[in-house]
Amino acid sequence: MAEQRTLKFYQADVFTAQPFGGNPVAVFPEADGLTDDELQQIAREMNLSETVFVFQPTDPTAAARLRIFTPTQEIPFAGHPVLGTFYVLAHLKRIALNEGVTCLFQECNIGVFPIEVHCEQARVVRVVMSQPKPEFLDPIETVDEVYSVGRALGLPKPGVVETNWELQVVSTGLPVLIVPVRTLTAVRSIIPDAS
Known part of the structure; x- marks a missing residue:
């Protein structure tokens, strides 16, 4: 019998302040050790437009390395999954935040890009990201x-x-x-x- 594992995940609703609104994304904040096949199987099971798996970064400037999957394939980059993931990481206190704006970097399959997490009264109020030039x-x-x-x-x-x-x-x-x-x-x- 295969060994049972428990993985924590969070679902964030991006682009909304209302529960069950916006664009949902599943975030697995501790994905190190999962195989590519397991990542794809989990994303297929979640059946959301995107599921994000967070890994230790390979670039020393990055706060996290993200791999983004749809139910059918890995994709190199997408906006709302990045925003939702950093919102989750901030709430889990996986990234150190300052009052005002905290500037970080995220690593994904197309490179390393800046992220801003905006806080007011120790609460995340906005996450802003940059993308490559079109x-x-x-x-x-x-x-x-x-x-x-x-x-x-x-x-x-x-x-x-x-x-x-x-x-x-x-x-x-x-x-x-x-x-x-x-x-x-x-x-x-x-x-x-x-x-």
Whole structure:
């Protein structure tokens, strides 16, 4: 029989002051010793958009090393998981805080980046992070590709094509496709077709 282990985790709701609101993230503050397969299995079991595992940093300037997983894969970087993790670490007193602003560094799969934890009356009131500068990857230029994206979003051809802007993949650690849309009405009419 496999050895049973107990792992503590915390769920933080990011971008809200209300319980059960915002964007949830699971944080495992003591992940050293877990295998890659175990990390992925745990993230799949948590079934949140992201689960963060905290390790001892390999960079001496960093307060913690974070590995971020979705239910299906590890991702190099994401914003709300970093914010939620440092909020949890602050509440667990895993990082030394000053009144006002404490400046720290976090290590993730794309490098080491600054974090600010803002405190008022010994209470965390805000966590602020920096990201790498955006990297603009290949634009989507051919008419067929643009129409394919428009169809996938359920937009009529002019909704995407007549904007004078290119569809562009942009990354600050996690690539996303930016789709300029002509009107707010068109944005509100989007019904994605995942097929």
